[in-house]
Amino acid sequence: MTDPSPDDAMADMVDTLRSAAQILLDLADETDDEIKTNAYWHSRIAPEPLWFAHGIDNAVGGPGGLLAGLLSPEAARGLAGWLRGEAEFGEGVIAAHGYLTEPALRTIGPAYTFATQVTVTRKILGGQR
Numbered sequence: 001m002t003d004p005s006p007d008d009a010m011a012d013m014v015d016t017l018r019s020a021a022q023i024l025l026d027l028a029d030e031t032d033d034e035i036k037t038n039a040y041w042h043s044r045i046a047p048e049p050l051w052f053a054h055g056i057d058n059a060v061g062g063p064g065g066l067l068a069g070l071l072s073p074e075a076a077r078g079l080a081g082w083l084r085g086e087a088e089f090g091e092g093v094i095a096a097h098g099y100l101t102e103p104a105l106r107t108i109g110p111a112y113t114f115a116t117q118v119t120v121t122r123k124i125l126g127g128q129r
Helices: 006-037 048-060 062-070 073-097 110-125
Strands: none
Touching: 006 048, 006 073, 006 110, 048 062, 073 110
C-alpha cells in the first residue's frame, strides 16, 4: 500500500470535517424529532430547552451523563457550522497552494487551528473515518 499523496491527504482532512458536520446535523435533527415525539424526554422538573440534557443525565448519570448532555442538538448544530467553516478554510488552502500536509499546516499560523480541528474531529468520530 502506498502513502496517499499530499493532495489526497488534504482532501481527506476536508472530507473528514464535512462528514462529521453532516453526521452532527443529521443526528441533531433526528434527536429533535425524538424529543418532540417521545414522552421520555418530556420532563416535569426541567424546562423544555433542557429536556435533552436532563434526559441524558437521568439515563447515564455521573460526569458522563453531564458531559453527554452538553452536546444538545443545538450545540451539535453549532459544532457542525464550525466544522464546515474549517472545511472551507481547507479548501481555500488547497486552492491557494495546491496542497499542504498536516505537519505543514501546523507551521502557518491560523492553519494550525485547522489541523488541530481535524484531529479533534477524528476523535469525535471515534474512528468511524
